[in-house]
Amino acid sequence: MSKIKLSITIITFNEERNIARCLDSVKDIADEIVVVDSFSSDRTEEICKRYNVRFIRNAFVGHIEQKNFALDQVSFKHVLSLDADEALSPELLRSIEVLKENWNDEAYSISRLTNYCGKWVRHGSWYPDRKVRLFIKGKGKWAGENPHDAYIPDENSIIRKLKGDLLHYSYYSTEGHIAQVNKFTSVGAQSAFKAGQKANSFMLLYKPFYKFIRDYFFKLGFMDGYAGFVIARISAHATFLKYVKLIELQKKK
DSSP states (O other): OOOOOEEEEEEESSOTTTHHHHHHHHTTTOSEEEEEESOOSSSHHHHHTTSSOEEEEOOOSOHHHHHHHHHHTOSSSEEEEEETTEEEOHHHHHHHHHHHHSOOSSEEEEEEEEEETTEEEOSGGGSSOOEEEEEETTSEEEEEETTEEEEEEOTTOOEEEEEEEEEEEEESSHHHHHHHHHHHHHHHHHHHHHTTOOOOHHHHHHHHHHHHHIIIIITOGGGGHHHHHHHHHHHHHHHHHHHHHHHHHHHHO
């Protein structure tokens, strides 16, 4: 089998802090890099133009819609999709180099390792957090529930696991984490409401409690120390907020 050509897609909005790291990590394996930007007001475009990328502006409707739009822009059928705050580990880079010489399946999943306020988180619900990010265009699509997109391969597709981690530089402060939670739970509640999902007072009590117990104890979040506790606690609160906002939308209706 001849070596495949690999397109890389990245969606951005005000990512001047992260985008150079992301692009540096993929420049040696990319045959094409497509950056779809939702009208950043910082130096994102300036930084991208230092690299050999196609920089396209597109109005942001949702993460799922933006990633499907980016997928439509690529020139090659083999695609690696990244977020701007992600980068390839050296082991993952080597795995993809080998894969380019011997691509056999429809899709490949990758473990995502998250850096939280300077600490790598290796337990709880954040790791291994496998994501399908390498795939053949036309044999699946981006779906899920905004803001939590997921690439869904076609039925009967073979999905292989790649060695190495996708390094995710998530939050630089707990303040940033809390602000993002407030934003994402609003989007999540709207998506759930449009999908016809329902919430009630019992869920406000049960769902956050279960989320914390599962992530902190059953999934060993406590082994990440202080960061593990903070993540589990804020994640439980995010669950609470989503259902509160969903109930409020139901009442307005």
